[in-house]
Amino acid sequence: MQVYLKIVVTSILLLSSLAIADTRIKGTGGVSSISGSGGGGIIPWATLGGLATQDQSSMTGFISRADVDDFTLDVKGLAVNLNNRVEFSLARQDFTIKANDAQISQNKYGLKVKVAGDLIFGQLPQVSVGIEGNSLRDPETARAVGARDDDGIDVYVSAAKAWIDGPFHRTSMLNLNVRSTRANQFGLLGYGGDDQDRQLMIEAAAAMFVTRSLAIGIEYRQKADNLSALIEEDASDVFIAWFPNKHLSLTAAYVRLGDIAGAPNQNGFYFSLQGAL
Amino acid sequence: MRAFPSFKTSRLFATATLLSLFLGCSNMTPEKTLYQRLGSAEGVANITELFILEIARDERVIAYFEDSNVQRFREKFIEHLCMITDGPCEYSGDTMVDIHVGMNVTEGAFTAIVEDLIEAMTKADVAIGTQNQVLDRLARLRPEIIYL
Numbered sequence: 567m568q569v570y571l572k573i574v575v576t577s578i579l580l581l582s583s584l585a586i587a588d589t590r591i592k593g594t595g596g597v598s599s600i601s602g603s604g605g606g607g608i609i610p611w612a613t614l615g616g617l618a619t620q621d622q623s624s625m626t627g628f629i630s631r632a633d634v635d636d637f638t639l640d641v642k643g644l645a646v647n648l649n650n651r652v653e654f655s656l657a658r659q660d661f662t663i664k665a666n667d668a669q670i671s672q673n674k675y676g677l678k679v680k681v682a683g684d685l686i687f688g689q690l691p692q693v694s695v696g697i698e699g700n701s702l703r704d705p706e707t708a709r710a711v712g713a714r715d716d717d718g719i720d721v722y723v724s725a726a727k728a729w730i731d732g733p734f735h736r737t738s739m740l741n742l743n744v745r746s747t748r749a750n751q752f753g754l755l756g757y758g759g760d761d762q763d764r765q766l767m768i769e770a771a772a773a774m775f776v777t778r779s780l781a782i783g784i785e786y787r788q789k790a791d792n793l794s795a796l797i798e799e800d801a802s803d804v805f806i807a808w809f810p811n812k813h814l815s816l817t818a819a820y821v822r823l824g825d826i827a828g829a830p831n832q833n834g835f836y837f838s839l840q841g842a843l
Numbered sequence: 844m845r846a847f848p849s850f851k852t853s854r855l856f857a858t859a860t861l862l863s864l865f866l867g868c869s870n871m872t873p874e875k876t877l878y879q880r881l882g883s884a885e886g887v888a889n890i891t892e893l894f895i896l897e898i899a900r901d902e903r904v905i906a907y908f909e910d911s912n913v914q915r916f917r918e919k920f921i922e923h924l925c926m927i928t929d930g931p932c933e934y935s936g937d938t939m940v941d942i943h944v945g946m947n948v949t950e951g952a953f954t955a956i957v958e959d960l961i962e963a964m965t966k967a968d969v970a971i972g973t974q975n976q977v978l979d980r981l982a983r984l985r986p987e988i989i990y991l
């Protein structure tokens with residue numbers, strides 16, 4: 567809790583030293599993913615969160631909740647975007663098992679750097695490289711199910727391209743990630759297992775702005791199945807995101823998380839509220 | 844219970860589909876140019892006027908236009924917008940590079956101008972699909988405008 571407070575205070579101090587950015591086209595900063603980094607919902611995208619361009623910096627904060635059959639996942643987090651080049655992100659994930667109200671919490675730290683291209687302009691897609699550090703605060707469950715470690719590092723390469731005049735003359739975007747990971751269920755069940763360890767996983771997203779303030783899309787996240795004791799399946803979602811103005815977004819999604827810790831077909835709704843400065 | 848339509852009904856369907864396709868084709872008029880969909884001369888002039896009003900109250904970019912001749916800008920921008928939307932105009936202004944060189948137009952300023960134009964087209968009731976086609980053409984000019 568104390569660490570959390572410190573982070574919030576530091577961020578507010580940092581923010582007050584940033585000029586408020588408002589020169590990116592509404593929605594092009596995307597929303598906040600469950601790892602805190604800018605993206606969609608269940609995966610990060612190559613886009614950096616917020617409204618910064620190369621001459622500015624910006625910040626985003628968000629809260630989200632996924633509520634599937636037997637579990638909930640509450641996430642809150644922050645991200646700072648420096649000159650639309652470097653993004654630092656922090657998130658706290660609280661996973662609750664509905665049956666016994668037990669909780670597993672995890673901290674996520676992220677760094678994402680835009681290395682080439684631009685989301686909208688020019689031929690090259692925007693390419694970013696990201697690193698996610700994860701540390702489990704309640705590692706007992708992870709150990710019980712056979713995970714090797716309580717913390718782990720993911721590295722990913724992400725490419726995104728938007729077309730102003732896309733299908734149906736609507737602004738549309740595609741995103742593709744390749745992730746090197748050891749995580750079991752996003753890390754909530756630890757890192758590495760008795761069956762497998764570090765692997766490359768594919769993640770993808772497609773989105774379309776139906777109007778200037780309403781986007782719809784789909785996401786897919788391939789997940790490893792490292793633990794012999796449990797089944798882990800790929801995740802996907804369909805979402806709708808509303809941008810009433812440049813500084814606010816509200817996302818609703820239907821998520822399919824597959825089998826989690828022996829409970830099959832975990833489907834449900836996801837909501838996320840993001841503020842951007 | 845019949846799971847599928849009988850041969851007869853499905854043939855009826857096929858005939859109806861073919862017929863409607865055929866009628867659809869014979870009804871088709873040549874597609875309007877982007878310029879026409881903006882409302883031709885009147886539409887483009889109106890959009891430009893609204894665009895100038897947006898720029899005038901946009902603190903992010905107004906400084907760039909401090910010493911500009913609004914009359915000339917209006918005239919040349921109308922010609923330019925007409926030309927790039929396939930309208931019947933000859934653009935008589937300077938090249939994008941020659942105009943904007945030395946202004947140090949930033950990425951953010953470019954986006955701000957794009958947003959001002961979106962606002963102007965929205966106020967002129969231009970459909971979002973048509974707006975996106977215009978913006979797509981303007982976006983291609985970005986390397987000839989920013990950071991020169």
Ligand code: HEM
Nearest residue numbers: 904907908911912919920923936937948952953956981984
């Ligand atoms: C795709 C975007 C743009 C297009 C198509 C465009 C087009 C034009 C045209 C046609 C003119 C008049 C040319 C002439 O007088 O011969 C002009 C002038 C001008 N543009 Fe742009 N422009 C764009 C973006 C920008 C941006 C982003 C800025 C800065 C924020 C800017 C600043 C100016 C200024 C200050 C003038 C007046 C120059 C003068 O008074 O001599 N333009 N532009």
